[in-house]
Ligand code: AMP
Ligand code: FE
């Protein structure tokens with residue numbers, strides 16, 4: 001068994017990943033992975049296919065999700081593990097988020113068009129097989145020859161503060177934590193050094209923990225020893241489970257290859273123990289904040 005055999009942060013075609021859930025699992029198996037979580041943005045639509053493939057391949061599969069929120073000056077992403085995703089009340093809410101992603105995508109295309117950048121919403125919608133995201137708009141820009149790399153799309157057009165940027169459905173990071181907890185899932189703060197950043201993290205941890213956060217993504221793709229140490233200390237202080245993964249979206253999209261990050265098995269054990277405590281319990285209720293009137 002290779003020493004890297006766990007990946008708790010991956011994406012599929014259900015959101016902005018390149019591989020279908022079953023293809024992702026096949027690749028994980030070929031690399032020698034034993035534990036994999038699928039964490040698509042605002043959707044659980046890839047989880048059944050992934051779980052089925054994992055069962056055939058004898059991979060320990062963890063159902064997951066990733067919910068992105070905007071905060072002043074940046075973003076905060078919250079992962080959710082072992083959620084009881086079939087719960088209708090939960091599905092209704094993430095559908096609201098996905099519908100908002102459609103309108104946001106359309107609005108970004110409108111803004112691009114108004115500035116003479118000609119990409120078609122129909123093409124963006126085609127490129128997104130599931131939940132629409134900025135990476136799909138970026139791909140359409142790449143196809144149309146406006147940019148040479150996906151990163152350029154964010155720098156020039158759709159990154160925060162650029163002319164075609166449109167904010168997402170307005171929800172706080174605490175709301176994302178509560179939304180995941182409302183399906184008996186385990187909320188874990190994703191890539192905390194990138195978003196929100198270490199200083200901001202120290203400020204926001206008390207309220208995130210009060211909302212029900214249980215983990216901190218510590219062994220994240222590119223994080224080095226010093227990052228890891230800082231996050232481990234915070235995890236200890238706030239009694240959070242240090243988790244990890246690569247944020248694999250497909251070759252070349254994020255720097256770390258599938259399974260290319262050491263994650264200790266203790267992370268999996270602790271998540272499982274915490275999930276077992278919640279299974280079957282009536283989850284805490286949660287309502288999405290009302291949508292902001294669109295201009
Ligand atoms: P969205 O959720 O639609 O706002 O899209 C955010 C997603 O875009 C993230 O989850 C990343 O996968 C991707 N992303 C964000 N910033 C960049 C960037 N600078 N270069 C490439 N991909 C990015
Ligand atoms: Fe993504």
Ligand code: FE
Nearest residue numbers: 066077190191
């Ligand atoms: Fe993320």
Ligand code: ZN
Nearest residue numbers: 009011066247
């Ligand atoms: Zn991710």
